[in-house]
Amino acid sequence: MKMKVPFLLILFFISDAVRAQDALxxxxxxxxxxxxxxxxxxxxxxxxxxxxxxxxxxxxxxxxxxxxxxxxxxxxxxxxxxxxxxxxxxxxxxxxxxxxxxxxxxxxxxxxxxxxxxxxxxxxxxxxxxxxxxxxxxxxxxxxxxxxxxxxxxxxxxxxxxxxxxxxxxxxxxxxxxxxxxxxxxxxxxxxxxxxxxxxxxxxxxxxxxxxxxxxxxxxxxxxxxxxTQWRHRKRIMFNNLIGVAQNKATGEIFFADDEVLYSYSTDSDKLDTLKYLGGTPFHCLNNHIFYYAYSNELWSYDFNKNYVNRFDFASRKWSESDTSCAEPDLWHHNRFISPYDSSLITFGGYGHYTYKSIFNRFHPQKELWEKLDVSKKISPRYLSGIGFLDKSNVLIFGGYGSKSGRQELSPEFYYDLYTVDIEKLSVDKRWSAKNTSGFVPCNDLLFDSTSGKFLTLLYNSNYFDTSLKLVSFGLDAPEKQVFGDSIPYKFLDTKSWCNLYMNKTKSELIAVTVYNSEMNLYSLACPPLLAREVYQEGNLLNSRSKLWILISLSSITILMLSIFWNRRKKKRTALSSPSQTTPVASYDVAFNSQKPAEDQKRSAFYLFAGFQVFDKSGQVITSHFTPTLKELFLLIFLNSFKNGKGVSSQILNETLWFDKSGDSARNNRNVNMSKLRPLLEGVGCIELSKEGTFWKINLQQELYCDYIEVMYLLKKIQQSTELPVNEIHRVIAIASVGKLLPDVQNEWIDVFKEDFSNLLIEVFLLLAERIYEKEPDYDLLYSMAKCLLKHDSINDEAIAIKCSALYNSGKKGQAKHAYDSFCLEYRNLMGTDFDISFQELLKRLDARWSLLS
Missing domain, CATH: 2.60.120.200 (Jelly Rolls)
Structure with missing residues (x-):
């Protein structure tokens, strides 16, 4: 029997609400x-x-x-x-x-x-x-x-x-x-x-x-x-013995089943009704074995060890069973949904008795029977995952914690992956996966928005008891995520805690429910959820009261600036590419000392290649003084200051570094870390942390050195030059060949900076290679350039072609073949497939390309 009407209510629940952009x-x-x-x-x-x-x-x-x-x-x-x-x-x-x-x-x-x-x-x-x-x-x-x-x-x-x-x-x-x-x-x-x-x-x-x-x-x-943008705390209730929580998705009602009373909370009217049981009681199973069954307007209490469910009838206020027994859970924190194909209850995953599960359990109300299907070959055993409808035929399963073997003692890990499950066949297809290094898991439900092609869930760090929930959206085809700034406090103890995300279509709002022991807290957030920066209005840099002062002072300032300019012009300075020691880079002036090679600069210096390293103004290494948080805080401000000229806002800092904290807690953490960062930068010297409005910015003086700034400046200079600046090329190679940019910082926010650098390096070096081949080829230089490129993009096919060609044409044919074989092995390891261009073909293609230029 196929019953589709209740499912359609579920499927378009979130889409209609999120589409209501005009209803802000x-x-x-x-x-x-x-x-x-x-x-x-x-x-x-x-x-x-x-x-x-x-x-x-x-x-x-x-x-x-x-x-x-x-x-x-x-x-x-x-x-x-x-x-x-x-x-x-x-x-x-x-x-x-x-x-x-x-x-x-x-x-x-x-x-x-x-x-x-x-x-x-x-x-x-x-x-x-x-x-x-x-x-x-x-x-x-x-x-x-x-x-x-x-x-x-x-x-x-x-x-x-x-x-x-x-x-x-x-x-x-x-x-x-x-x-x-x-x-x-x-x-x-x-x-x-x-x-x-x-x-x-x-x-x-x-x-x-x-x-x-x-x-x-x-x-x-x-x-x-x-x-x-901000969650509102709507309700706090202390129950005598809370057994389970369920929602009627059509009406938005949320039910809280106690051992003697059923509470019905209306998210529309904010009213709580009490229904005392007139017969029976739900199974006293731990960890929420309660579900609202829309097809018959009943609450179900289920026990995996019983081939029947305990039904609550709202009209009679009676449960069908009076048995309170329930075995110790073997499937803590499992997921569940009702199949629109045959109205069966389907659960997935869970944990119990030191074992993680990757099993679908299906209860047929007509057959009064549990059926099991093990899918551990398709999806690793886990619990604390999230589940939600994708469409009428498929559900999504996301994330969780478990192990490939299912055994708790054998390398358990956090999962950051997404699967599609065919509801009728219970077949599993993987959509994407990424590395989860932060210890975050989702709430029980996922809410899919068919308009944006993304799903929403609440993430929290299960490594901590005092943690918090963050609303996050994910893409279907790639692990693209958006973290919304505000958070909800959550006490997590896996045998006593539970949380979920619901939608109230009538009011177009998200509802979050947290449970710890028998304490329930309920929060709401209007749809569509927005980032704080989307509602923040930038002010004028100048107000009218300051305009008069500025007009009076403008002439004096202009004269002063002209005086400084001409005085600097008179001074003779040795610089890498211009007579000015303060060099404009990106969208603002960045000064660096280019009179010494990088390896000789051991005072007031930051090194970002091959790892983060800091020297203070006395020449002491103070890298260890930068805790992981302080290091990320500094780099976020520093790199954004270099990229856009204005730095990064307080809101972005909170969302990036303290997104698992509440607004007040994030602000306090930010202020504490800023107070720690300032004296460290004062110790480095020639660098200043400033705040303009809501933006934090790093200002540099001429004497401070940073290898990343020098390389970016040189690459821009080479890119704009019509000549072949060999000295500058060797300087870039010397710095960039040391190692990758900040390999010890592995977070999503920094990937864009790493990609920008790699893309610029590849673009400039490939352009240079063409210029070199137009003249008499310098194979030593080409080899060094290709080797440097491969340091930052180990499977770049143009770089390996240039490297092999340079070695081959220098008479080092064995080394050329060895370089090619090593590249193919690396390519296979990273891409999971063989490199499809042979050694000879690689050389022929490159020779043919360069012959057109010469």
């Missing part, structure tokens, strides 16, 4: 009476400078007012040189709910009943207009407009506008309306858009408008878009 949360949530006065929210549109709107203006915004957090408070306060204009709310009053006040006179008032489609938790359009020439003020709430005239004059040439709490002297106010605002627009008297704050992307304490990038200051903000 936006707006600024104003904290009101639910917090102390110091923590209430303020949005100051004029913190940088007041507006000159002498001829009038129009202010529009969207507002959403909530109940339960107090009712009285200021929506906005406008302050000119003499007067104040306030929009004040008393949301719970039976009479007037909104007042527009000019100084001490109420001009306009509204009741809820006056506002079309008004009320709590509804977005309302607010429009406020001032016409000073005709002495008119108007206010419109959801297009219900009132117009009033006022006495006297308004001086709008120096107007300040503040929403919520106000800190201006003589106008102090901490009464904040419980509201959320978005899409704040300010128009001039000609109805030309003057400022526009979307209240969407934002900075730390500022948000910038779309017209002039003008800053508005925000105190105690709570940004709704951060719900896409």
């Amino acid at each position: 949360w936006s707006g600024l949530y104003f904290s009101s009476y639910e917090v102390i006065k110091d923590k209430r929210t303020s949005l100051n549109l004029t913190a940088d400078e007041a507006f000159d709107l002498s001829n009038g203006f129009t202010l529009t915004f969207d507002a959403n007012f909530r109940s339960g957090d107090g009712y009285y408070g200021y929506v906005f306060r406008m302050i000119d040189t003499k007067n104040n204009i306030d929009l004040v709310s008393n949301l719970g009053a039976d009479s007037v709910n909104f007042w527009l006040i000019l100084k001490d006179t109420t001009l306009i008032s509204y009741q809820w009943k006056d506002i079309p489609n008004g009320g709590f938790d509804q977005w309302m359009k607010v429009e406020f207009h001032v016409d000073p020439h005709n002495a008119q003020i108007s206010l419109s709430l959801n297009n219900h407009k009132q117009v009033k005239t006022f006495d006297g004059q308004l001086d709008l040439s120096h107007l300040n506008i503040v929403f919520g709490a106000c800190n201006y002297t003589s106008f102090l106010n901490s009464d904040v309306a419980p509201m959320t605002l978005k899409d704040v627009r300010l128009y001039d008297d000609k109805q030309k858009l003057y400022r526009h704050w979307k209240l969407y992307r934002h900075g730390e304490q500022n948000v910038y408008d779309e017209v002039a990038h003008a800053p508005a200051e925000v105190l105690n903000p709570s940004w709704l878009i951060d719900r896409h």
